[in-house]
Amino acid sequence: MSDVTTMTTEVESIVAAVEEARGRQRQLLVRGGGSVLDRLPPTDAEELSTAQLTGVVDHRPQDLVVTVRAGTPIEELSALLAAHGQECPIEPLAGHGSTVGGRLATALAGPRQLQAGRVRDWVLRVRLVTADARVVTAGGVTVKDVTGYDLCRLATGSWGTIGVIAEVTLKLRPIPIHSAWFATERSAPRVLAELYRPAAVVTTGQRTLVHLEEHPDDIAAQAMVAGLQPADPPAWPTTARAAVDPSRLAALTSLAESTGLTYAAFEGVGVCLLDGDADALAAAGERAAELGGSLLVLDPDRGGPGWGERTEDAMGLRIRSALDPDGLLLDVRQPR
């Protein structure tokens, strides 16, 4: 963590912090729970923390909608929703205290994205503090809304560069009545073809692991069809994550096999979690880049985020300079 960190407890204090940083012409790095930032090399930028901007603003079980402050830990939100039999399937990264705002800002994918859709698909409304310290709302609290441009999508995965995410409204769903992990020797493409919309399919070195949700009779029948045996959930590598078009995932896992990397690949999603030595990870980064993807190293001792080729469309660059002409909001993925 950097030397200077401003803790915010209300939207107004974000506004004040942004104005103050502007006045001193200092860049700001937005920090949520630190589940990602703590695993990247430190910066000397001033930080604005939303970790104390917590709490549920409004939960309407009958509307399947919840509004929370950005710093609310995902585990805390999940527990509250579970008491009502509901969930928002934007999984936290394994065991690292992710906040809702941080999950939205990074939009890193989890294995259940295969069936449940992406983080961005669960976002109904976002309240942001822009680089010029304006509080701006995009979207609404209804599940369908085409009123104006869909700026919730712009904020999701923006790594805090479009504005400081202060409050988020999420779509919810009932928790599946039953769920279980299975394993099989069959290949992932075969399993994907044999099963009807599995929750997750994960390839590891030896086996294909499958997560099934919903009615227990259906789960039993599906397990029979695809020759699945009950299994524990996979262990998740934590050092790095590669992301490629899911149709190209096999090219990444075959490299991981041949270079001795431990991996867990989210089939149909395109993410491959990796553990292993620096040379093999570097090779994986190169392969990901060749495949048009990227590699994020989540280990401060490995020297750099390693995002490979950062590409931004000309229109995206124009949006960034329109909304933050002075570059106040730091993109932590920028090479340093």
Added chain:
Amino acid sequence: MDPAAGTSPRRDAPPTAAESALLSELQVVLGDDGLRTSTLSRATYRRDASFLNADPLAIALPSTREQLATVLRSCRDHRVPFTPRAAGTGLAGGATPTGVDGVRPLVISVARMDRLLELDVPNRRAHVEPGMVNARLGRAVAAHGLRFAPDPASQIAATLGGNVATNAGGIHVLTYGVMSQHVLAVELMDTDGEVHLFDGRQPEQTGLDLRGVSVGGEGTLGFVVGAWLKLLPAPPAIGTLLAGFDTLEAAAATVGALVTSDRLPDAVELMDARAIALVEDYAQAGYPTDAAAVLLLEYEGLPAGVGAGVETAERLAREHGATAVVRAADADQRARIWKGRKAVAGAIAKTAPDFFLQDVVVPRSRLGEMLDAVVAIGEREDLIILTVVHAGDGNLHPFVLFDRREEGVLDRVFAAGHDIVTTALALDGTLTGEHGVGIEKRDFLSQVYTADDLAVQQAVRRAMEPSGLANPDKMLPTTVGCQEASMVPEGAWV
């Protein structure tokens, strides 16, 4: 309100020098067949499925990206605005060719860019051109055991490009989500003829999600020339239920109970008594004609889950006083139940010369209040309003029926439309769930968003489309202020 009082672009005025220069350039690129300037052609393209209309300069029908790029560059060079047009099933005037400052826009049709470019069965996705009709994609992928989930009622005519432009919804949004969730990548052509690929096929984008901003851009951010769409496996089992109720309140309360049950239905549609009577007469779908409301429910997926869902739905419906409950025994009966829902617009066309269709959303728990309010608004304005609802989403479609030959009726129709919108907003709802803003709802945006919110929206629009020529005057209010919003903005005719 005098709808004809708006300043309309000139009808049949001689082209200006810039317009003439543009038309002669387009003539070379598109030929006689690809460029239409006659009075009759222009009349055909005056409006979409709303009744807001305006006179275009001409209609261009490019067949290729190269032709389209040339057309867009000519528009840029001569500073002539353009209105992208797909099937014209839009209901908010998004494809109505209103101009700016008296300059008529060129309508650019996607009708000849309608190919399925690639069907990738193993990875369950399709690369399409904008003019491909939604239902045609559905048929093309069905042979492979796949389906394209977004199913707006207009899907037999509406195109995928139009679905992208409006971020379309449909009957199965409750669990499958709106169009945006099914668009993996967008190819957007700018006014320099350059194609920008906003590629969301990767799970973690390194740039901003401009795919997501393009979806729902209503043709104002550039021209959608292609999209990669997500396909899903066809469900192995489908369970369909029809339930009749004595009151709208009972039907709405059942929706609330279903939404909080342990498995969400994939579709929950509600139709009121007037809608039931009209479609029964027209389509004989087997609805109980003595009911105040019916719910149409569907569960899709694996058989045990579908069966349990249907059981739960039937129990909840009966607990809330359902008088008639029918489970579809087979595919034919299911098709018949849905035929009624899909026949609403056709049935109306047979009954009333004109209708004005609204599209508002309220939180699901406010559905009963909103339905009551629509009934009251109909009584107050002495108009027949029938309502069909994507009830699982809280998305109401009140149809205001009228005959425009009746003197003064339009004032009452617009007053009703206005009141429906403001009532939805007062209930924490929003202006439009799936039809879009277009010109009809444009000036209401100031009632939903603050000046700062709209300034950011405007900044994003200018950053993506700096020329200001792409479907100008749509989506965002021209003046941010507290003036009374009008259903018929300046520049459009009724």
